[in-house]
Amino acid sequence: MTGALLEIRDLRVTFGRRRDPFVAVDGVSLDVGAEETVGLVGESGSGKTTVARCVAGLQRPDAGTVTFEGRPLERAGRRPAELQRAVQMVFQDPRSSLNPRMSVAGIIGEAWRTHPSTAPDGDRTQALHALLADVGMDADVADRRPGDLSGGQCQRVSIARALAVRPRLLVCDEAVSALDVSVQAQILRLLVDLRSTHHLAMLFISHDLGVVHQIADRVAVMRRGEVVEEGLATDVLGSPRHEYTQALLDAALDLDDAGPAVTA
Numbered sequence: 001m002t003g004a005l006l007e008i009r010d011l012r013v014t015f016g017r018r019r020d021p022f023v024a025v026d027g028v029s030l031d032v033g034a035e036e037t038v039g040l041v042g043e044s045g046s047g048k049t050t051v052a053r054c055v056a057g058l059q060r061p062d063a064g065t066v067t068f069e070g071r072p073l074e075r076a077g078r079r080p081a082e083l084q085r086a087v088q089m090v091f092q093d094p095r096s097s098l099n100p101r102m103s104v105a106g107i108i109g110e111a112w113r114t115h116p117s118t119a120p121d122g123d124r125t126q127a128l129h130a131l132l133a134d135v136g137m138d139a140d141v142a143d144r145r146p147g148d149l150s151g152g153q154c155q156r157v158s159i160a161r162a163l164a165v166r167p168r169l170l171v172c173d174e175a176v177s178a179l180d181v182s183v184q185a186q187i188l189r190l191l192v193d194l195r196s197t198h199h200l201a202m203l204f205i206s207h208d209l210g211v212v213h214q215i216a217d218r219v220a221v222m223r224r225g226e227v228v229e230e231g232l233a234t235d236v237l238g239s240p241r242h243e244y245t246q247a248l249l250d251a252a253l254d255l256d257d258a259g260p261a262v263t264a
């Protein structure tokens with residue numbers, strides 16, 4: 001596909017010393033179209049997060065390119081503000097990605113300060129409340145701090161912070177993995193709704209194939225740093241061609257048979 005919103009080409013990331021390199025990402029190419037959700041799946045250690053970090057500008061690849069609407073996505077510090085704003089991350093652990101000393105209003109206000117072009121012209125309180133409503137939260141959480149909120153509420157605040165700067169692409173790295181199953185479902189539903197109301201594209205990273213099935217249009221399967229299979233979610237997860245994808249699906253079914261996950 002050409003002309004995708006996000007284009008990753010021949011990405012390679014190596015960790016470790018020169019004598020003993022470890023290739024975490026080995027020639028990954030992947031596209032995400034406008035308003036498309038692409039799921040990136042694979043076992044722990046397959047390189048998913050490293051790909052996400054390259055897209056976010058937090059990791060410099062050894063080789064390959066990442067472009068957004070044809071413009072190179074440089075490292076975060078060097079990235080033009082407009083591109084920095086266009087690509088927002090939602091992480092696994094919302095508590096550690098939110099400043100515990102700031103109120104929800106302060107967290108959103110900081111996002112607007114970082115990207116002033118997105119700050120509301122008129123009544124900020126009204127804009128804040130509208131943003132909170134978008135993520136299914138009441139206005140009264142504005143004065144609370146992350147420590148006063150549940151994990152699911154914190155993730156809603158993280159999503160609101162990302163939305164505040166009007167992104168085009170959300171990179172969700174295991175964004176629901178730390179949540180109870182019922183809360184996972186709520187956040188997934190929220191992301192699906194926001195995708196259409198806010199015209200978002202998503203790179204949705206998860207080891208959980210069931211979760212990815214619920215949200216992704218297309219799926220890429222990573223194994224040991226490489227994409228081994230890619231296609232429509234219904235095809236890849238419905239009738240996989242690669243034996244590794246089949247093994248992942250079998251493992252997921254075995255987990256389902258073992259009964260509901262125990263959550264702390």
Ligand SMILES: Nc1ncnc2c1ncn2[C@@H]1O[C@H](COP(=O)(O)OP(=O)(O)OP(=O)(O)O)[C@@H](O)[C@H]1O
Binds near residue numbers: 045
């Ligand atoms: N900064 C680093 N230094 C050395 N090795 C790293 C570093 N970051 C990641 N790795 C290694 O690279 C490999 C890929 O890691 P990555 O986190 O991208 O995988 P993943 O598929 O996202 O797995 P997980 O779901 O467990 O995070 C792993 O073996 C990991 O240990």
